[in-house]
Amino acid sequence: MDGTWQAIIAAAPGFNLGLRCSADEILGIDYLPPGPEQAPRLPLAREAVRQLRAWLKDPGFEFSLPLAPAGTPFQRRVWAQINAIPLGQTRSYGQIAAQLNSGPRAVGGACGANPYPPVVPCHRVLAANGGLGGFANARGGFLLDVKRWLLRHEGCLPDAPG
Template sequence: MGATAAGVEPDYQAVLAAPGFRLGVRCDDDEIHRIAFLPPGAEVAPRNALAAETVRQLVLYLADAEHLFGLPLRPSGTSFQRRVWQQITAIPTHQTRAYGEIAKALHNAPRAVGQACGANPFAVVVPCHRVVASGGGLGGFARQNGGFLLDVKRWLLAHEGC
């Protein structure tokens, strides 16, 4: 999810700097394969039209949390993960849901919802940052319980006024 051992970014078609992090875009000409959170560093100019459109929409979101994405996301994940991501995408901007709330709606366990959130390949577009622990705690983020990714989650939630 970050730089390779040699310090070179994996094959991203674009990398956009954001406050305290970057967003790496992997795509072909037709579909987004992944949008990943990366540690701060250099940007990479878009290498194709879809990467440029993705960066354009991410910039709009970073300027205005109300921006609604319209990007062609490559189908991925298990059936259960896709159901979780559908629930998460339905959470309105400025709101959060607890892992347990989503689990109850899907008749499953909160831990399974957390695992599906961690497997989300479309950072920001499928807003897993809006899923928090019961009692208002942050919970994990992108399969991490600490480090810069929790700072990213805090920033995203503050950006959205949560």
């Protein structure tokens, strides 16, 4: 991806969401440190911002965005398993790995490569001990704070352990 943001929105205390898209497909959504917003430049970006804001108000909101094909066949299988986790629930990396006859680290790698959070809610995947594990290929910093916020927002955990 070329890194050109089509929109940046203030999502919640402590983070923004950056959106990349073409005229026809969402190319990526990233969690960013807080900063100034950038108004959407394309019609699809405006619609994506509308849907992201709706989800931020109501975690039960269901996205209907055209996502660009991405990932390896294995990553797509992991993302399908993640998409099947019901709102308000979590799974461990090991549980998903067992469903796919894989290993937890491979599942973690696929989670970290997810280009569409929160549309593909990889924040619902936790370590075996119920801890946060990693998030977006990070083991600390503001991204784990984002994961805690997302889990609380969706009612997965009242107080996400570290």
